[in-house]
Amino acid sequence: xxxxxxxxxxxxxxxxxxxxxxxxxxxxxxxxxxxxxxxxxxxxxxxxxxxxxxxxxxxxxxxxxxxxxxxxxxxxxxxxxxxxxxxxxxxxxxxxxxxxxxxxxxxxxxxxxxxxxxxxxxxxxxxxxxxxxxxxxxxxxxxxxxxxxxxxxxxxxxxxxxxxxxxxxxxxxxxxxxxxxxxxxxxxxxxxxxxxxxxxxxxxxxxxxxxxxxxxxxxxxxxxxxxxxxxxxxxxxxxxxxxxxxxxxxxxxxxxxxxxxxxxxxxxxxxxxxxxxxxxxxxxxxxxxxxxxxxxxxxxxxxxxxxxxxxxxxxxxxxxxxxxxxxxxxxxxxxxxxxxxxxxxxxxxxxxxxxxxxxxxxxxxxxxxxxxxxxxxxxxxxxxxxxxxxxxxxxxxxxxxxxxxxxxxxxxxxxxxxxxxxxxxxxxxxxxxxxxxxxxxxxxxxxxxxxxxxx
Amino acid sequence: xxxxxxxxxxxxxxxxxxxxxxxxxxxxxxxxxxxxxxxxxxxxxxxxxxxxxxxxxxxxxxxxxxxxxxxxxxxxxxxxxxxxxxxxxxxxxxxxxxxxxxxxxxxxxxxxxxxxxxxxxxxxxxxxxxxxxxxxxxxxxxxxxxxxxxxxxxxxxxxxxxxxxxxxxxxxxxxxxxxxxxxxxxxxxxxxxxxxxxxxxxxxxxxxxxxxxxxxxxxxxxxxxxxxxxxxxxxxxxxxxxxxxxxxxxxxxxxxxxxxxxxxxxxxxxxxxxxxxxxxxxxxxxxxxxx
Numbered sequence: 001x002x003x004x005x006x007x008x009x010x011x012x013x014x015x016x017x018x019x020x021x022x023x024x025x026x027x028x029x030x031x032x033x034x035x036x037x038x039x040x041x042x043x044x045x046x047x048x049x050x051x052x053x054x055x056x057x058x059x060x061x062x063x064x065x066x067x068x069x070x071x072x073x074x075x076x077x078x079x080x081x082x083x084x085x086x087x088x089x090x091x092x093x094x095x096x097x098x099x100x101x102x103x104x105x106x107x108x109x110x111x112x113x114x115x116x117x118x119x120x121x122x123x124x125x126x127x128x129x130x131x132x133x134x135x136x137x138x139x140x141x142x143x144x145x146x147x148x149x150x151x152x153x154x155x156x157x158x159x160x161x162x163x164x165x166x167x168x169x170x171x172x173x174x175x176x177x178x179x180x181x182x183x184x185x186x187x188x189x190x191x192x193x194x195x196x197x198x199x200x201x202x203x204x205x206x207x208x209x210x211x212x213x214x215x216x217x218x219x220x221x222x223x224x225x226x227x228x229x230x231x232x233x234x235x236x237x238x239x240x241x242x243x244x245x246x247x248x249x250x251x252x253x254x255x256x257x258x259x260x261x262x263x264x265x266x267x268x269x270x271x272x273x274x275x276x277x278x279x280x281x282x283x284x285x286x287x288x289x290x291x292x293x294x295x296x297x298x299x300x301x302x303x304x305x306x307x308x309x310x311x312x313x314x315x316x317x318x319x320x321x322x323x324x325x326x327x328x329x330x331x332x333x334x335x336x337x338x339x340x341x342x343x344x345x346x347x348x349x350x351x352x353x354x355x356x357x358x359x360x361x362x363x364x365x366x367x368x369x370x371x372x373x374x375x376x377x378x379x380x381x382x383x384x385x386x387x388x389x390x391x392x393x394x395x396x397x398x399x400x401x402x403x404x405x406x407x408x409x410x411x412x413x414x415x416x417x418x419x420x421x422x423x424x425x426x427x428x429x430x431x432x433x434x435x436x437x438x439x440x441x442x443x444x445x446x447x448x449x450x451x452x453x454x455x
Numbered sequence: 456x457x458x459x460x461x462x463x464x465x466x467x468x469x470x471x472x473x474x475x476x477x478x479x480x481x482x483x484x485x486x487x488x489x490x491x492x493x494x495x496x497x498x499x500x501x502x503x504x505x506x507x508x509x510x511x512x513x514x515x516x517x518x519x520x521x522x523x524x525x526x527x528x529x530x531x532x533x534x535x536x537x538x539x540x541x542x543x544x545x546x547x548x549x550x551x552x553x554x555x556x557x558x559x560x561x562x563x564x565x566x567x568x569x570x571x572x573x574x575x576x577x578x579x580x581x582x583x584x585x586x587x588x589x590x591x592x593x594x595x596x597x598x599x600x601x602x603x604x605x606x607x608x609x610x611x612x613x614x615x616x617x618x619x620x621x622x623x624x625x626x627x628x629x630x631x632x633x634x635x636x637x638x639x640x641x642x643x644x645x646x647x648x649x650x651x652x653x654x655x656x657x658x659x660x661x662x663x664x665x666x667x668x669x670x671x672x673x674x675x676x677x678x679x680x681x682x683x684x685x686x687x688x689x690x691x692x693x694x695x696x697x698x699x700x701x702x703x704x705x706x707x708x709x710x711x712x713x714x715x716x717x718x719x720x721x722x723x724x725x726x727x728x729x730x731x732x733x734x735x736x737x738x739x740x741x742x743x744x745x746x
Contacts, residue, residue, distance in 0.1 A: 031463050038460070095498075102496045103508075104708070114512040118519040124619040125526045125628065126590055128598055345596070346614075353590070353598030353616045353629055362619060380508035387497030387504055394498065405472065409465055416462025423741035 003450070005049070005056055006443040012059030013436030016043045019062040020429035024422045031417040035204035037067035038415050039196065067196050069415040071219065074203065077407045081207050082214035082269040084400040089274030090281075091393040093161055094386075097282055100153030101386045109150055109292070110379040112143040117365040117376075120358060123344065128310060128352035133339035137331055140318055144329040151289045151326035154282055161279045162251060165272060168212055169245055172272075175209040176227065176240035178202075179217075183224035184238035191223040213243075214269015229255055230264025250279040281389060288382045289326035295370040297321055297329060303364065307343030307357025308350070315343020315357070470733045477726045484719040487710040494708040507707050514700040517693040520621055524690030527618045530587050530628045531683040537585040537592065538676040541636060544575050544582070545669045548643055549662070551575070555650045556659035565658070569650035576643040580607045583632040583640070593632030602632040607640045609633035620689035626682050635675045638668040 019041035030036040042065065046058030103111050116139040123132040182202040189195035202225055209215045215229045220237075227235035232255050234241045244261060245251040253268055254261035265276065297319035304315040318335055322328040335341045346356025370378040487493050494500045500507060554560070555568045583593045583603040594602030594611030602611030609632050616629035642665045649657040 032467070034464065098496050098498060104492060104495055105490075110508050111511060111515070114508075114515050118515055121516070121519050121523060121619045124617065124625075125523055125530075126588075126598070127596075127616070128590070349612075350614050351595060351597035351599070351612055353594070354596035354614055355616055356614075359617065359619070359625075366622070376508065376512055377505065380505045383497050383508065384502060384504040387499070388501040390496075390498035391501035405468065408468065412462045412465040412468075413459040416460045416464055418460035418462055419740035419742060421460060423745055427745065 002051065003443050003447050005051070005058075007440060007447075009046075009057065009059035010436050010439030010443055012046060012061065013439060014433060016041070016060045016062050017429045017433035017436055019043070019065075021426060021433065023065055024425045024429065027417045028419065028422050031419060031422075035200050035207070036417070037069040037196070037200060037203075038417050039065045040068055042066050064193055065196060066193060067199065067415065069203075070411065073407065073411050073414065075217070077404070077411055078207055078210040078217060080400070080404040080407050082210040082216075084397070084404040085211035085271040086214060086269055086274035086277075087393065087397040087400040089164075089271035090278045091274075091390070091397040093157065093164075093275055093278030094281065094390045094393050096160070097154055097157035097285070098386055098390045100150045100157075101383045103383070107142075107146065108383075109143060109147040109289075110376055110383060112139065112146040113296075113376050113379060114365070115139045116143050117362060120362040123358055124355050124362065126353065127344040127355035127358050130339055133342050133344075136342060137318075137336055137339045141331045141336065144319070144331065147289060147293060147329050148327045151286060151293075151324065154286045154289065155324075155327065157282050158249075158279055158286070161275045161282075162249065164275055165245060165251055165253075168271070169243060172209065172212050172243050173240075175205050175212070176229075176235055176243070178205045179209065179225060179227055179235045180238050180240035183235065186223045187237070189223075192219075195223075210270055212270045213272050230267040232257070232262055232264055250276055250283075285382065285386060286324070286326065288378075290324055292370050292375065292378055292382075293321055293325035293329045296375045297325075299364060299367075299369040300361065303357065303361050304343045306360070308345040308348045308354075309343045310340035310345075310352050312345070312348040313341075314348070316341060318342065470729075474726070474729055474733065477722065477729055481719070481722045481726055484715065484722050487715045488712075488719050491710055491712065491715075492708055493710040493715075500707065503707055507704065510700050510704045510707070514697060514704065516622070517696040517700065520619070521690050521693035521697075523618050524620055524686045524693065527620065527626055527628050527686045528683065528690070530590075530592065530618075531626075531679055531686055533585060533587045534592050534630065535676065535679045535683060537582045538635070538672065538679055541579055541582045541639065542669070542672055542676060544578050545639055545642075545665070545672055548572060548575050548646060549665055549669065551650075552646055552658060552662055552665060555646070556655050556662065558655050560655070562653045565650045565653055565655075569647045572643055572647045572650060576607060576640065576647065579636060579640050579643060580605070583607075583609070583636045590629075592628075593630050593635060595629065595631045595633075598629060603636075603640070607644060609637055609640075618686075620686060621693070624685070624689055626686050626689070627678075628682075630675070630679075635672070639672055642668045 023039045023041045027038050042063045043060050044063055046061045048055040048057050050056075101108060107115065116136070119132070119136040119139040123129070123136055126132060179202055182198050182205065186192060186195045186198050186202065189198065192199045206215070206217045206225060206227070209227065209229075210217075213229055215227050215234060218226045218228065220226055222237075224237045225235070226233060226237075227240075229241075229243065230253065232241075234243070234255060242256040243264075244254050244256070246254060252263050252265045253272065255264050268276065297317075301317035301319055304318055307315040309315055316335070317332050320330055320332050344358035344361075345351070345354035346360075347354065350356065365376060366374050369375050373381065486495055494503075494507070497504055551568050551572055555565050555572075560568075580603045584601040585592050590598045591600065591602055591611070592598075594600065596614040596616050597611040598616065600610075602609060604610055611632050613631045613633065615627050615631065617625040618628045620626050642661065646658065646661050646665065649661055
């Protein structure tokens with residue numbers, strides 16, 4: 001072994017120590033960077049050389065830097081991120097609409113329905129009393145207004161969901177493009193170990209895409225990440241496809257394929273699936289409100305048609321509605337102007353105090369008028385369903401969030417930056433550097449001595 | 456074994472999640488203390504809204520039934536007083552009939568008695584036209600016009616208005632004057648005619664049928680009294696039902712003040728402690744000790 005070999009070994013040790021210090025410095029710098037995977041310098045022993053029959057070590061070679069991440073765990077994270085985003089979006093969408101069914105502070109349609117029947121009961125004291133009839137008309141109008149408020153609130157929730165989907169579409173396509181571009185860059189760099197920062201960026205984009213759409217990724221041998229959206233390949237190598245939304249309500253999600261598009265709505269995940277599920281659920285709420293408006297108003301109007309008003313004229317309707325029924329339920333203008341038109345009497349000749357039809361109207365609060373239920377019970381059961389659905393969504397969202405947080409914690413435990421560890425690593429690499437420097441110094445002194453002898 | 460690194464990101468995520476959870480619970484606790492309610496939205500009582508609404512509707516209904524009873528009672532009072540007056544009228548008419556049946560009276564005496572009977576008849580017709588708050592009580596459902604004309608003929612109808620006092624309970628708050636007073640008015644008319652005819656035997660012959668009418672009138676007064684008692688009982692029942700229902704609503708929806716305040720205080724302490732601890736979590740690392 002020559003002194004030059006020792007110098008070479010020492011300098012390789014310095015390079016290795018520098019790489020270690022670089023890795024730790026970069027780790028510390030990115031300790032709070034989301035998606036960053038801790039780097040470690042990878043070194044191997046250099047090939048030994050034969051010096052006059054002796055195999056002498058060749059020092060150390062820095063082969064590169066590695067991300068300390070677990071691919072399987074990463075895939076589970078992406079999947080869990082999609083599930084968590086789906087349940088969170090579902091919960092948030094339902095929660096924002098749930099307030100329209102809250103009747104703890106202000107009466108909504110359920111208690112307004114009860115108030116309408118109470119006004120009918122009050123009228124039994126004197127069916128001819130215009131003040132009591134006016135109260136019936138006013139409570140009927142209030143019921144219409146409360147129902148419309150709730151229905152419009154739900155409708156606004158549906159519109160907000162559609163707006164959210166439309167607003168996130170460019171982001172989804174941008175992420176598909178990003179992943180395609182990063183794939184190209186990774187492949188051109190020679191694979192994932194040669195482009196760690198690009199892989200970090202791609203993983204971050206993949207997670208964002210999973211959170212939005214439930215997309216899943218599959219790492220290819222060439223270092224590219226194939227992305228599957230709704231069961232169809234959305235990014236292959238450097239080629240991204242484009243997602244689009246149909247004009248329907250709720251919108252369908254389509255993915256461009258060769259010469260056309262394919263519907264992927266049914267197989268989505270992420271916040272898009274949560275939003276679409278919330279849209280479907282809230283649509284059933286609106287359908288129920290419409291069913292209530294139609295069946296309740298029709299039943300009341302039909303009963304009124306059997307009676308006679310204060311003038312002995314055959315009864316006309318109290319309620320009218322358009323499309324959609326729940327948003328347009330209101331009192332017929334003529335009755336609003338003249339409550340004497342309410343047909344409380346059972347016959348045209350019975351006199352103004354006749355409340356036979358009024359009594360029949362009054363007991364309708366316990367009659368199975370709407371989908372086999374009394375009107376108040378129907379609305380209460382709808383509120384019950386809303387509350388139960390939101391509560392279940394909250395539990396699901398919390399559960400999915402916890403599952404994701406556990407996976408994130410596992411991944412951060414593996415690939416996160418621990419400042420104490422980095423400090424210790426720096427001490428180690430610093431010591432290694434000093435030792436290597438000592439080798440170089442000692443070799444240099446030996447060479448100096450040799451040169452002096454030779455000189 | 457998988458290495459466990461204590462990443463600042465992990466600490467940040469944990470701290471953020473915990474603080475967020477605490478904030479959320481703190482917000483709920485503050486709302487409970489401020490409103491006195493633990494149910495603020497449907498999902499706060501999943502599955503409990505049908506019961507909550509049923510109780511609320513029952514309570515509102517009880518309030519309405521109490522109001523109806525309060526309105527029915529003065530009507531029944533008025534009817535009772537009117538019928539009491541009618542009974543008094545018939546008692547006096549009976550006395551006059553007994554006098555008129557006496558053989559010792561002459562034609563002028565009987566005519567004088569007949570004049571008084573006519574006056575009683577007018578009183579009875581006035582009873583039949585008794586009003587309460589602009590509403591005629593003895594016209595059946597013809598409540599807006601006098602049920603008896605000046606001749607004492609009944610022009611109302613036989614339909615009976617009822618007021619609702621409970622889900623299945625109704626009380627009659629109007630009567631057919633023809634049924635209640637018709638025979639008494641007819642008896643007085645007949646008595647007057649008999650007196651003016653001067654036929655003592657004819658006058659005497661009215662006494663039995665007058666007694667039947669009188670009994671009928673008393674029976675109606677009893678009926679009104681029973682109805683009054685039912686209305687009174689229904690009002691009391693509705694009044695008593697209110698607090699019972701409110702208690703059940705409170706059990707479902709109201710926050711117990713002491714517990715709510717205690718929870719709020721505990722969460723405030725927990726939140727402040729969490730904030731303080733969170734501040735120190737990021738304070739130190741090995742770097743601080745390497746000089």
